[in-house]
Amino acid sequence: MTHKAFFLLHRDLPREGPGERGDVSWAAEVAGLRPDAAICDAACGPGADIPALLFAAPHARVVGFDLHAPFVDDAAARFESDPRVTVMQGRLVADAADDLPDPAALGPFDFLWCAGAAYFVGLRAALRAWAPALAPGGHVAFSEAVWLTDDPAPEAQAFWAGYAAMTDADGIAGRVAEAGWETVATRVLSDAAWEGYFGPMERRIAALRPGADAELAAVLDEAAEEARIWRTHRRDFGYLLSVVRPA
Numbered sequence: 001m002t003h004k005a006f007f008l009l010h011r012d013l014p015r016e017g018p019g020e021r022g023d024v025s026w027a028a029e030v031a032g033l034r035p036d037a038a039i040c041d042a043a044c045g046p047g048a049d050i051p052a053l054l055f056a057a058p059h060a061r062v063v064g065f066d067l068h069a070p071f072v073d074d075a076a077a078r079f080e081s082d083p084r085v086t087v088m089q090g091r092l093v094a095d096a097a098d099d100l101p102d103p104a105a106l107g108p109f110d111f112l113w114c115a116g117a118a119y120f121v122g123l124r125a126a127l128r129a130w131a132p133a134l135a136p137g138g139h140v141a142f143s144e145a146v147w148l149t150d151d152p153a154p155e156a157q158a159f160w161a162g163y164a165a166m167t168d169a170d171g172i173a174g175r176v177a178e179a180g181w182e183t184v185a186t187r188v189l190s191d192a193a194w195e196g197y198f199g200p201m202e203r204r205i206a207a208l209r210p211g212a213d214a215e216l217a218a219v220l221d222e223a224a225e226e227a228r229i230w231r232t233h234r235r236d237f238g239y240l241l242s243v244v245r246p247a
């Protein structure tokens, strides 16, 4: 898959993973977020969750970052007139390959929100790197794919086979503990949260189908298959949202 075909499908989509406004407000309440909190949206993609973060903390300072420039451009354009929001290129965890900032360099934050992205660097590595990014009393909220049953359908298992770290809610809590953090509360994302991701993406797929070359068609097929697998097996896997803090 080329970046060009990928971003043809993904550019300007409202969000890049499952999630809904209620997830942010729930996590903010669990974390006891103050109205003037310092907040990080780590791997913010197009910035879908920033309005909900600002709703939860109207006088906040929000720093959103993402590794991929097209998402940074989308999010920056979305919030260019809001002085509370800064969007930049950054990394979940600093990498010697470049000097992009990570949360520890951008903080301290009272609340670090990371929707559907910690797996890129591994949950334990992310949490270890984020401990110095938090202000005293701060919390991290992250969502991560999990099995919801001990006996997932073979097709669902095949779909997730490339993600060796896939586990269940207990497995996530175990990794949180191994990183030296504690889980405060969890909840499973709703079907509406998934539709908020797949709905706009499927409309974009339909719009791009006519005239798509082979490369774009392959990207569209892969995205359509992702949605089909979720609709067929949504009771077998989901996203777990966890609010955690250093132990």
Ligand SMILES: C[S@@+](CC[C@H](N)C(=O)[O-])C[C@H]1O[C@@H](n2cnc3c(N)ncnc32)[C@H](O)[C@@H]1O
Pocket: 014, 015, 016, 017, 018, 019, 042, 043, 044, 045, 046, 047, 048, 065, 066, 067, 068, 071, 090, 091, 092, 093, 114, 115, 116, 117, 120, 121
């Ligand atoms: C599933 S998307 C979620 C985006 C956004 N949080 C949302 O819910 O719409 C994962 C995001 O992680 C970003 N990403 C992947 N690896 C990253 C890294 N090492 N540092 C920062 N962002 C990264 C991707 O560019 C993408 O925007």
